[in-house]
Amino acid sequence: MERAYEEAFAEIDEIFKIMPIDLLSKIPIQFRKIISENKAKNYKANIQEPLKEENLKGETVIILGLIYRDFLASPEEKEEFQTQDAEELHKIEEEMQQKYNIENILKKRKNGDKEENISQEMVVYEKKGLIQKILNFFKKMFNKNKI
Numbered sequence: 242m243e244r245a246y247e248e249a250f251a252e253i254d255e256i257f258k259i260m261p262i263d264l265l266s267k268i269p270i271q272f273r274k275i276i277s278e279n280k281a282k283n284y285k286a287n288i289q290e291p292l293k294e295e296n297l298k299g300e301t302v303i304i305l306g307l308i309y310r311d312f313l314a315s316p317e318e319k320e321e322f323q324t325q326d327a328e329e330l331h332k333i334e335e336e337m338q339q340k341y342n343i344e345n346i347l348k349k350r351k352n353g354d355k356e357e358n359i360s361q362e363m364v365v366y367e368k369k370g371l372i373q374k375i376l377n378f379f380k381k382m383f384n385k386n387k388i
Contacts, residue, residue, distance in 0.1 A: 247281035249300035254280050255288040268312045
């Protein structure tokens with residue numbers, strides 16, 4: 242595991258220690274166990290109340306956001322997060338579809354070829370048979386020995 246994530250897990254483990262019990266009980270024990278097992282053992286996290294985002298690593302803030310979204314948020318908030326995620330995913334898919342639409346790419350190529358007048362030449366590729374390959378191999382071997 243990357244060192245940055247191990248350090249983030251160490252910071253999250255320290256946050257779990259100062260977290261109120263009613264909130265901590267909403268986070269599954271198995272998840273907390275995974276965090277404590279994968280944290281950096283020799284990293285000393287300096288976590289103090291009140292928590293300030295600028296004192297935390299970027300990875301820590303992201304993981305805390307995921308913990309809030311998955312375990313601590315109310316059902317209404319979870320539903321709102323899911324709709325926001327769906328909208329964001331839909332936007333990304335539309336952008337990708339427009340960017341990589343086959344028809345648009347072909348139109349751009351046709352327009353680009355007309356404007357630039359690029360000459361395209363055919364390249365002839367001769368496929369050699371097995372016997373021809375063997376003969377060429379032996380020719381190379383004998384030519385090397387002559388030198």
